[in-house]
Amino acid sequence: MQPAIAERGGALVVLGPARPEHIAGFRAATGYDGALFVDPSLGSFREAGLAHGWAETFHPLAVVKGVRAFASGFRQGVRQGDPVQQGGTFVLGPGDAVRFEWRDRHAGDHPDLHEVLAALDPRPPSPPSGP
């Protein structure tokens, strides 16, 4: 996804509810080499309005998605960070602009990546050519 974001003039920033010493393991596991920070205080997660709790983590839809992922061969590694913190995706800036907001309702709940990329590129569609 990094190249698609860069093509649209944007940046990707990943923020985790973990500690600095967990970053190297995340990079090794994912191959992600871009901007990556942690917030062990969870202050930024709270300010972003992200859900936190066992009910969201073990929401019935999350369990279904987890079973499907397991059946398809995915095995989750050892969790590092807050196990009941939910995530979210935002497109912010430049400055105070808020172009896209998504807050995961439960584990496995993610935004449509096309919508995320579209929020980065607010150029209007080209006018039709011809007479």
Next chain:
Amino acid sequence: MPGMSKPLAARLAPLTVLDEEGRAAVLGSTWEHRSAVVAFVRHFG
């Protein structure tokens, strides 16, 4: 809450996060001059 009237980007911008060396970084510096996809992940691992 007085801060709630500000847009989300403005509320998040002054917060500090940590890099892999444990150094503090101002979160808003990442989208100050260009748009950024800010992905809050649930956990590492």
